[in-house]
Amino acid sequence: MKSKSQITLTDIAKRLSISKVSVSKALRDHPDISTKLKKRVKETAVELGYVPNFMARNLSSKKSNTIGLVVPKIAHHFFAEAIESIYKTAYQNNYEIIMTVSQENEAHEQQHLETLMAMRVDGLLISITEHTKDLAIFEKVLKRGVPLVFFDRVLCGLGFSCVTTDDEQGSYDAISFLAKKGYKNIAHLAGYQNSNIGYHRALGYKNALKKFGLSFSEKWFVVGGFGEADGYRGFKNIFKNGPLPEIIFAVTFPVALGAIVAANELGLSVPGDVDILSFGGSGYNRFMQPALTFMQQPVPEIGQTAIKLLIDEIKNGETGTQNIKLPTKLVICDTCLKEGDKL
Amino acid sequence: MKSKSQITLTDIAKRLSISKVSVSKALRDHPDISTKLKKRVKETAVELGYVPNFMARNLSSKKSNTIGLVVPKIAHHFFAEAIESIYKTAYQNNYEIIMTVSQENEAHEQQHLETLMAMRVDGLLISITEHTKDLAIFEKVLKRGVPLVFFDRVLCGLGFSCVTTDDEQGSYDAISFLAKKGYKNIAHLAGYQNSNIGYHRALGYKNALKKFGLSFSEKWFVVGGFGEADGYRGFKNIFKNGPLPEIIFAVTFPVALGAIVAANELGLSVPGDVDILSFGGSGYNRFMQPALTFMQQPVPEIGQTAIKLLIDEIKNGETGTQNIKLPTKLVICDTCLKEGDKL
DNA sequence: TTCATTTACTTAACCGATAAAGTGATCGTT
DNA sequence: AACGATCACTTTATCGGTTAAGTAAATGAA
Numbered sequence: 133m134k135s136k137s138q139i140t141l142t143d144i145a146k147r148l149s150i151s152k153v154s155v156s157k158a159l160r161d162h163p164d165i166s167t168k169l170k171k172r173v174k175e176t177a178v179e180l181g182y183v184p185n186f187m188a189r190n191l192s193s194k195k196s197n198t199i200g201l202v203v204p205k206i207a208h209h210f211f212a213e214a215i216e217s218i219y220k221t222a223y224q225n226n227y228e229i230i231m232t233v234s235q236e237n238e239a240h241e242q243q244h245l246e247t248l249m250a251m252r253v254d255g256l257l258i259s260i261t262e263h264t265k266d267l268a269i270f271e272k273v274l275k276r277g278v279p280l281v282f283f284d285r286v287l288c289g290l291g292f293s294c295v296t297t298d299d300e301q302g303s304y305d306a307i308s309f310l311a312k313k314g315y316k317n318i319a320h321l322a323g324y325q326n327s328n329i330g331y332h333r334a335l336g337y338k339n340a341l342k343k344f345g346l347s348f349s350e351k352w353f354v355v356g357g358f359g360e361a362d363g364y365r366g367f368k369n370i371f372k373n374g375p376l377p378e379i380i381f382a383v384t385f386p387v388a389l390g391a392i393v394a395a396n397e398l399g400l401s402v403p404g405d406v407d408i409l410s411f412g413g414s415g416y417n418r419f420m421q422p423a424l425t426f427m428q429q430p431v432p433e434i435g436q437t438a439i440k441l442l443i444d445e446i447k448n449g450e451t452g453t454q455n456i457k458l459p460t461k462l463v464i465c466d467t468c469l470k471e472g473d474k475l
Numbered sequence: 476m477k478s479k480s481q482i483t484l485t486d487i488a489k490r491l492s493i494s495k496v497s498v499s500k501a502l503r504d505h506p507d508i509s510t511k512l513k514k515r516v517k518e519t520a521v522e523l524g525y526v527p528n529f530m531a532r533n534l535s536s537k538k539s540n541t542i543g544l545v546v547p548k549i550a551h552h553f554f555a556e557a558i559e560s561i562y563k564t565a566y567q568n569n570y571e572i573i574m575t576v577s578q579e580n581e582a583h584e585q586q587h588l589e590t591l592m593a594m595r596v597d598g599l600l601i602s603i604t605e606h607t608k609d610l611a612i613f614e615k616v617l618k619r620g621v622p623l624v625f626f627d628r629v630l631c632g633l634g635f636s637c638v639t640t641d642d643e644q645g646s647y648d649a650i651s652f653l654a655k656k657g658y659k660n661i662a663h664l665a666g667y668q669n670s671n672i673g674y675h676r677a678l679g680y681k682n683a684l685k686k687f688g689l690s691f692s693e694k695w696f697v698v699g700g701f702g703e704a705d706g707y708r709g710f711k712n713i714f715k716n717g718p719l720p721e722i723i724f725a726v727t728f729p730v731a732l733g734a735i736v737a738a739n740e741l742g743l744s745v746p747g748d749v750d751i752l753s754f755g756g757s758g759y760n761r762f763m764q765p766a767l768t769f770m771q772q773p774v775p776e777i778g779q780t781a782i783k784l785l786i787d788e789i790k791n792g793e794t795g796t797q798n799i800k801l802p803t804k805l806v807i808c809d810t811c812l813k814e815g816d817k818l
Numbered sequence: 819t820t821c822a823t824t825t826a827c828t829t830a831a832c833c834g835a836t837a838a839a840g841t842g843a844t845c846g847t848t
Numbered sequence: 849a850a851c852g853a854t855c856a857c858t859t860t861a862t863c864g865g866t867t868a869a870g871t872a873a874a875t876g877a878a
Contacts, residue, residue: 138619185595191528205559209550212555216549220578229575232562
């Protein structure tokens with residue numbers, strides 16, 4: 133089947149012997165046009181199978197009603213859920229999302245931002261890669277005046293708004309919870325410290341240790357990435373370097389999984405030989421053995437808040453510099469049940 | 476910060492006192508332009524921070540280098556992984572993806588297809604909702620001559636290509652495997668039968684039962700959706716209606732999860748009291764207790780094959796009608812270990 | 819030397835819409 | 849009856865590019 137040439141406003145106009153502007157106005161319910169003519173126009177539009185050309189429309193109207201989204205990956209509980217809520221909210225507000233995936237690669241990320249700007253998206257929503265260091269592209273965005281909102285993995289202080297989990301407080305609360313239960317030796321698989329999530333979660337961890345008079349040990353503070361492989365390496369690292377802590381506080385759910393794999397490989401049982409607490413959960417957690425006790429992030433709220441903020445900024449025509457932190461909630465499952473709480 | 480007015484070809488042209496067409500050609504390395512001028516143009520483009528306007532470019536060139544993707548959801552192992560591979564392959568071929576999510580809602584799906592056509596995407600890639608019945612929109616796509624490829628959840632015979640798992644064969648192999656191990660009473664939580672995946676998986680199930688002389692029972696053949704809630708309902712249904720089968724063959728991984736939840740609620744252990752086999756797996760499966768034995772789908776391959784096929788069709792300018800079925804592989808874990816295989 | 823090519827640009831036309839600025843007829847008002 | 853307002857369209861210009869069709873100068877072949 134060959135591609136038919138597309139029906140345009142002009143085709144409809146010719147058919148009805150009127151001007152194409154009248155057709156355009158009729159289809160947009162412009163008050164200039166009589167109800168009678170509107171009806172005729174709409175009928176012929178359907179009859180001819182007219183589909184408007186957004187390219188042309190956006191070019192002349194200078195609005196695309198489109199938002200560019202850049203995420204590091206999607207096959208991950210947090211992002212899948214956040215993206216889903218972003219899409220939902222976008223639709224409700226009549227915006228189309230153009231999502232791109234950086235695959236944790238900074239060069240891709242830059243490329244995507246360029247492409248999205250070339251597409252003249254009305255605004256940008258981004259969660260940066262684990263490794264993003266070069267800020268030039270963001271300065272370019274700022275210079276062009278395109279509204280941008282960071283979420284989850286953010287860069288604060290660049291002149292854009294940020295929406296995150298309250299990582300520091302959540303982490304602090306998590307460790308406080310452990311301390312109150314009597315845990316003394318708490319290790320942390322901490323992720324990258326140049327990333328806001330790694331940094332703030334570690335900060336909450338350290339502050340809570342201090343507050344409860346627990347000692348901080350470099351051997352039990354292992355930096356690395358945010359994936360399963362990093363958790364695996366991290367645990368092996370801790371194991372190799374000396375006595376095992378009572379419990380491990382993992383910076384992300386995948387990191388916790390990796391730690392479990394490593395522990396099992398070493399013949400250690402969880403939570404028997406070593407206990408685990410995770411920052412962030414997963415829909416599958418309750419099917420796991422053990423199901424991990426974790427600090428729950430308000431995932432859909434993060435996505436929703438971020439995009440709502442962005443839409444506001446688009447409408448106001450100016451980029452803001454808000455810094456919104458959403459609260460976490462502890463979900464207790466099969467780990468972290470030391471004493472007192474067991475029954 | 477106010478939005479700066481964007482730099483255009485004309486701005487560059489004025490600066491260099493040449494025509495805008497020369498600028499356009501220079502930037503595209505057109506042979507008409509001398510190397511010297513090309514260099515000057517490119518330099519000033521960078522200097523002024525020129526970003527091409529894709530809307531304008533696509534409008535005049537009538538190509539968008541963009542592919543529209545419609546999926547029912549993303550927070551689901553299969554789709555997250557398939558989408559990721561689609562994105563990857565698209566980038567490698569210089570296509571941008573515009574993904575939309577129908578949320579298993581047929582009206583949304585239609586709306587998205589309209590929008591994507593209005594955006595003049597070069598082609599469409601779609602996995603339909605659980606409920607899609609109205610074919611009018613697809614006839615419209617066909618009439619407009621926009622290449623479209625279905626994947627996973629498909630509609631065959633409409634004049635478009637389809638890429639799926641070999642559901643029937645995979646299902647047949649799965650049941651054959653069980654039969655050979657001596658399972659006799661095999662129930663099936665079958666999903667919607669108007670959907671190709673539900674239908675073909677059920678077909679393979681039925682054929683295998685016949686082949687191995689096992690009886691088919693309506694009570695053990697429960698239709699429904701493809702989500703966790705459906706698996707939950709399905710299992711309760713089976714439980715209510717009479718004797719429990721030895722094993723349940725779930726049409727999807729989420730359905731298997733739902734069945735497990737229901738079983739546990741009823742005080743039944745898996746695989747002790749009732750065993751489970753799932754069509755399709757999940758990255759988290761190996762952390763589950765029990766980890767399910769499942770028929771593995773070639774998820775990334777499905778995405779990759781579908782988009783490659785689509786790109787071919789776009790380049791050839793004609794929609795094809797291929798029907799590609801990719802093979803499955805059984806992955807044995809903690810369930811389906813009846814006798815003989817236990818050690 | 820002369821005429822056909824090639825080189826390196828420019829001008830004009832167009833993609834399919836929207837926005838702004840007319841225009842002639844009808845209407846309401848005093 | 850006269851005149852501004854309203855109605856229902858039309859004409860013209862524009863968005864930021866691309867493609868097609870010139871054009872003048874330099875090059876080359878006969």
